[in-house]
Amino acid sequence: MTTFETVVAVALIAIVGLKILDFIGMATTYDKMKEGFECLAKKVEYCESQLGRINGATQDISQQLDNIEDDILDDMRDIRIADKLGKTSPNVPAPLPCYVPYGICTNPQMDCINCPKRGTGGSWSTSTNTINKD
Numbered sequence: 001m002t003t004f005e006t007v008v009a010v011a012l013i014a015i016v017g018l019k020i021l022d023f024i025g026m027a028t029t030y031d032k033m034k035e036g037f038e039c040l041a042k043k044v045e046y047c048e049s050q051l052g053r054i055n056g057a058t059q060d061i062s063q064q065l066d067n068i069e070d071d072i073l074d075d076m077r078d079i080r081i082a083d084k085l086g087k088t089s090p091n092v093p094a095p096l097p098c099y100v101p102y103g104i105c106t107n108p109q110m111d112c113i114n115c116p117k118r119g120t121g122g123s124w125s126t127s128t129n130t131i132n133k134d
Contacts, residue, residue: 098105 097103098107
């Protein structure tokens, strides 16, 4: 074998070897990419499950808010009906009348007959004597 043939043979073996290494490298790269895509798919699946939980919780909160809104509207309706009937609302007790201890006198002048809030019935004295110094 001549030197030229030896160089050509070594070059061909080197090229084939490089191609084999390149193919192995591509296979390794393909495996890594496949592994990365599988990991990414798992993360997307996890995010979708979390999103499902969040949507469920949002629907529960929305339902609770609707129930609270309905309760408030019912209370407002009850208060309006009580106001129209001239009654106090069902959740607010009526004020105590003035003849009960700690009762409230609803007459602002407190001049109703026998009003117990007018005073204790005590008396005071006045004098008509005056002292003038000229």
